[in-house]
Amino acid sequence: MPIGRRERAKQDKRERIMAAARELLAQHGVSGVTTQEIADRADVAIGTLYLYASTKAELLIMVQNQKFAAAIDEGLVAASDAAEQGALESAVALIRPVVVCVREHVENGRTYLHELVFGDPAEPYRREGLVLAARLEHGVIGVLTRDGSIDATVAALLARVITAVIHVSTTATVYLHRSDDAVLADIREQIGAVLASRAAA
Incomplete structure (x- = not known):
């Protein structure tokens, strides 16, 4: 069924x-950046923006979830391609796009x-991000049990x-100066x- 005008308007604003x-x-x-600047760039009222994301953190999560999902997809394909090289190389192939993304x-x-x-964790965008994190974890499990x-x-x-x-290697302050390869x-x-x-165990 085609969506109505109101739904199309909501989708366009989002x-x-x-x-x-x-x-x-x-x-x-x-x-x-401020939420007001984002609202201005999107050409919506600040109150309208808050209907879609109530804080700047939620806006960030909304954006990053898309990137995180794409990185996991890429990593799963790479891990499958590296399957014959063993668990370690498959795991590294899986996480490489995720590290680059973060x-x-x-x-x-x-x-x-x-x-x-x-x-x-009940906030919708965070819940979506946690589902993605679980998907990454399940991808690692798949590599290890292959x-x-x-x-x-x-x-x-x-x-x-x-x-x-x-998580620690990509967020700890002491590692921030390192290159992605390092x-x-x-x-x-x-x-x-x-x-x-x-x-060994």
């Missing part, structure tokens, strides 16, 4: 808000992950550890140590 938020956040970072604009990426971890040497229960625990490694190399080393410890 798309304009998304485009404005994406552009301004990429240019200035979450701390360098570090594309460091302030935005750090704020996004912080909001997902510490924000209200060859049958690690059962699903253990793989789930290891996936939690690996995603925690990703961060990925460090993550690879940590995942290798986790898998080696499991193999």
Whole structure:
């Protein structure tokens, strides 16, 4: 069924808000832009903007969720392509686009992950982001269980550890000066140590 005029207007406003938020956040970072500036760029009243996202953090999450989802999609394809190289290389292939996504604009990426971890999980955009985080975790589980040497229960625990490694390595202040390649190399080393410890056990 074709959508009505009112729904089309709502969809158009949401798309304009998304485009404005994406552009301004990429240019200035979450701390360098206001909700009023985003509303002005989207050509909507500030009250209208608040109908779609009640805070600047929600606007950031709304924008970053799209990027995070695309990065996970890319990583899942890369992990499948790297399957013959073993669990470590498949895991690194999976997380590489995610790390690049989070570090594309460091302030935005750090704020996004912080909001997902510490924000209200019932808020719709955060809930969507948490679903994406769970999808990434399930992707890691799939990589670890692919060859049958690690059962699903253990793989789930290891996936939690690996995603925690990703979170710390991409957000900790001490690592901010590093290049993406350096961060990925460090993550690879940590995942290798986790898998080696499991193999030894």
